[in-house]
Amino acid sequence: MTSAVVEIDDVTKTFDNLVAVSHVSLRVEQGQTLGLIGPNGAGKTTLLRLISSLAKPDSGDIRIHGTSVRTSPRAVRMQLGFMPAEFGSPRNLNIGEYLEYFGCMYGIPKTERQRRIGDVCTLTDLNGREEVMVKGLSTGNRQRLLLAKTLLHDPQLLVLDEPASGLDPRARTELRAIVRELASMGKTIIISSHILPDIEEISDQIGIMEAGRLVLDGNLDSLRSHYGAAQRVIKVRVLPEQRDLAISVLRSLDGVKSCELREQFLVIDTDEPTGNFVLAELLQHDIRILQFAEDAPNLEEIFMRSTAGKVT
Numbered sequence: 347m348t349s350a351v352v353e354i355d356d357v358t359k360t361f362d363n364l365v366a367v368s369h370v371s372l373r374v375e376q377g378q379t380l381g382l383i384g385p386n387g388a389g390k391t392t393l394l395r396l397i398s399s400l401a402k403p404d405s406g407d408i409r410i411h412g413t414s415v416r417t418s419p420r421a422v423r424m425q426l427g428f429m430p431a432e433f434g435s436p437r438n439l440n441i442g443e444y445l446e447y448f449g450c451m452y453g454i455p456k457t458e459r460q461r462r463i464g465d466v467c468t469l470t471d472l473n474g475r476e477e478v479m480v481k482g483l484s485t486g487n488r489q490r491l492l493l494a495k496t497l498l499h500d501p502q503l504l505v506l507d508e509p510a511s512g513l514d515p516r517a518r519t520e521l522r523a524i525v526r527e528l529a530s531m532g533k534t535i536i537i538s539s540h541i542l543p544d545i546e547e548i549s550d551q552i553g554i555m556e557a558g559r560l561v562l563d564g565n566l567d568s569l570r571s572h573y574g575a576a577q578r579v580i581k582v583r584v585l586p587e588q589r590d591l592a593i594s595v596l597r598s599l600d601g602v603k604s605c606e607l608r609e610q611f612l613v614i615d616t617d618e619p620t621g622n623f624v625l626a627e628l629l630q631h632d633i634r635i636l637q638f639a640e641d642a643p644n645l646e647e648i649f650m651r652s653t654a655g656k657v658t
């Protein structure tokens with residue numbers, strides 16, 4: 347018996363001549379959180395819509411708990427909650443009416459509906475705001491409401507398309523906490539985002555897409571090992587007037603694969619086990635070091651190296 351909730355087999359989707367998703371295969375196991383990242387136009391939303399049976403693959407298949415999106419799209423839709431990136435729902439309602447409306451759409455019996463609405467409002471911190479009109483909601487509360495709607499029929503699989511888009515730092519932190527709570531309840535979650543530190547923090551598995559293709563997938567350690575176990579990123583801040591000298595010194599070193607200026611830091615990629623040789627060389631050239639840090643590459647660095655800025 348497989349424990350995979352989502353099985354994506356060689357799925358392709360085109361719009362006219364544009365290949366939005368190209369031969370993607372992926373599995374997401376029960377209770378896991380998959381973070382999907384990629385540049386604009388990479389095909390993330392299209393893939394999430396295919397998983398949610400809101401669009402049909404041209405070839406390949408997707409099964410949710412063994413049910414095919416091709417043959418049983420309606421049954422698939424009842425098993426998952428899809429949170430779209432855009433808020434395209436009726437706005438001339440208050441929060442309570444809005445949730446009541448979607449409760450009816452999901453076929454939740456009247457006797458159960460108020461309890462479900464209460465549960466999702468508690469989870470998304472919308473309790474006591476049932477009378478507030480949807481039209482005037484802040485972005486943060488609108489995203490909470492979209493998520494509450496997504497959870498109404500208590501789906502075991504959640505497909506969240508850029509839920510953190512437009513949120514301020516506090517709202518983002520709160521959303522991360524809600525996603526973690528949902529994961530701790532055993533939900534399987536697929537979430538797309540451009541906010542890589544959030545994805546790094548909440549995901550068990552990460553998929554990187556570019557130009558319709560899944561270019562890398564796995565947990566953070568396996569993505570790192572794709573670049574060699576000893577791969578390190580060194581960040582050095584030197585006096586601004588010594589930056590050019592430091593860059594040319596470092597680029598001439600054997601152990602340095604690349605050295606770039608990012609914001610105020612020289613970011614150095616190396617396969618060497620420590621960055622001591624970088625320190626020694628800078629000091630030898632009388633370059634004053636204001637800050638020095640070395641670490642394994644984070645998701646942003648892996649992303650920058652695995653994608654080339656290709657669009658479909």
Ligand SMILES: Nc1ncnc2c1ncn2[C@@H]1O[C@H](COP(=O)(O)OP(=O)(O)OP(=O)(O)O)[C@@H](O)[C@H]1O
Pocket residue numbers: 361364365366384385386387388389390391392393658
């Ligand atoms: N309904 C559609 N008709 C035509 N082209 C489409 C349609 N939906 C998506 N596309 C195209 O498919 C490609 C992938 O789009 P998609 O929205 O899936 O990317 P994305 O990774 O979600 O991008 P973003 O990060 O900008 O939201 C893009 O080139 C987009 O213009």
